[in-house]
Amino acid sequence: RLETGRTHQIRVHAAHTGAPLLGDVLYGGTATRALQGVSGEARREAVSAAARDIGRPALHARTLAFDHPTTGERLRFECDVPDDMTRIIEGLEETDIKAHAQDVANGKGHRQCDVP
Secondary structure, three states: OOOOOOOOHHHHHHHHOOOOOOOOOOOOOOHHHHOOOOOOHHHHHHHHHHHHHHOOOOOOOOEEEEEOOOOOOEEEEEOOOOHHHHHHHHHOOOOHHHHHHHHHHOOOOOOOOOOO
16 A cells, blocks of 8 residues: 655555566666566667656656645646657557556556545
8 A cells, every 4th residue: 555755655666566667777677677578679679768768767647636635625637648658658569568558648547546
């Protein structure tokens, strides 16, 4: 269970489960480890180069929702996946990784969590 206010918690959990974030040099280890599901050396190198180019972990909050602490109003914010991360998704071949990434980028395939 994720707790708020914990620095890098999502990145640590992802690495601990064996699925580090692409481009996460602090917790992700080598690019090869993060690209295990990508076949083909040329494609793997292209995606790895794109990850290096963005210079940050490939983690993006497409949707953020919470209750306003004073009014109780439900606030919801959405932001498209950045172009540099979209290029990484496009560089993946038709695999479960790409299908999942596209679903998440399109607002599907994610789980809504109620935060107490």
